[in-house]
Amino acid sequence: MRESLVGKSALGLFIVALFMLAIWSLVKKGAARQVTTMPSVQGAANLKGIASLDVFSGRPNPTWELSDTTITALVTELDQLKTTPSLEGPDPDSRLGYRGFVVELTDQTSGATRQVAIYLGGIVETGMQTTFYVDPDRKTEKLLLESAHPHIDSSLYTYVEAEINQ
């Protein structure tokens, strides 16, 4: 009888331990989702990215998947840029023609998604929080234009290149 009670207590403790382990790992996973900043270069390898060139009005904008190389380069650039309290640079608003690039990055482990909108050096990153960057040399836009090159015709490429370099 006594051995049976001891056995049941041990089993009970084991079950409780398993339960607490499960709770702890859920909490840890939830904390991992609360990413508040752009992943560092080390985290870039875990990202998938889709980019869109916001340029059309009636037809859908060109959209393509980013390579790992481009994602890493993009995150590297963003890591080095200065953040600003608000958007610096022109707002494309509702102009006709080139209105910048929009990139959606997804963390393949956590599923967290962030969106980066770039136009003539002004960058807005949205996700768990909103961050503004300034890119005076427009390196991020030039990088994304190169990644767009296989997906758009030469005329559109030339036009966007001219807009970025204005």
Added chain:
Amino acid sequence: MFSVELDIFSGRPNPRWILSEAEEKELVNRILADPASILPDTLGQARLGYRGFIVRVHDSQSATYQGALKSGVQVPLIFRIGTPAQALEGAHWLLSTAEKSIGKTDATALEAAEAELARAEDSALVQPPDPSQPGVPQPSTPQPRGAGQCCLYNYLTGTDYGFWNSNWTYQHANNCYNFAANYRVGDLNVGFAQPGLQGGQVFGSLTVAELSAACRRDGWSDGCLSEPTIMVCYAIWPGQDYHFWRVVAISGSNVWGNKPGCNPAATSGDPSNPANRGNYTTFGEYFYAPGSRVVQGYGTPPICR
């Protein structure tokens, strides 16, 4: 006796049925609650597909009809109600009165009308007209900037761009053609209307001939109509894209409004001036429609700013 005709076909005879006495009274009550819902029976005839209901009063001495007249509302002996541009609740009810009468013989017509009403009600709304312009045609002398025929009866919505920009889905599901057609959808899966798709064949190449033909397939008219009319025009970015504009009313002035893709709707410069068209250097044509035009899309692109 009141008869109702579902005005939907172009070649075949439209379905018709007789209302019961109780349904007559219900119809009269709805009309008395909203007298502006009565429209001339000849309105909207240029449109393809669902055009509303035509109601005929066969016995002008009936107690129901006389009761309506005594209330002070001028109810004609024949009138139209439930057009695509109007409020749709009465249209649904009228359609329900058809089911027991013609539900088996004209199920296709009923289904088509239901589908169009459901689409109009659930997702696609028109921007309501300027409160100063009631539903019946009113003569006006608008002076839109630029060329294009200035219609005697203009459906100039008291435009609040918030109708298009107020939430993320509305802004991202509707492109320039949705805005021009005054046909807002709230479903990304059917967003980003393309000329010709509603009419059965989307435009082919980016030429004036192709786009204009596509617009005509969608039911746009080439001139002003005998009812409140919206006026739109388009231009082409050669080899790349097209863009539409529509005349709207802002603070009492008539201006050209537009909505570039997923971006917010806003006032634009006069599109007949090349300086206001950017890369859209090839000007297309002007088109007209009663209040709004049903248009269709393949769906919104996955990423919009």
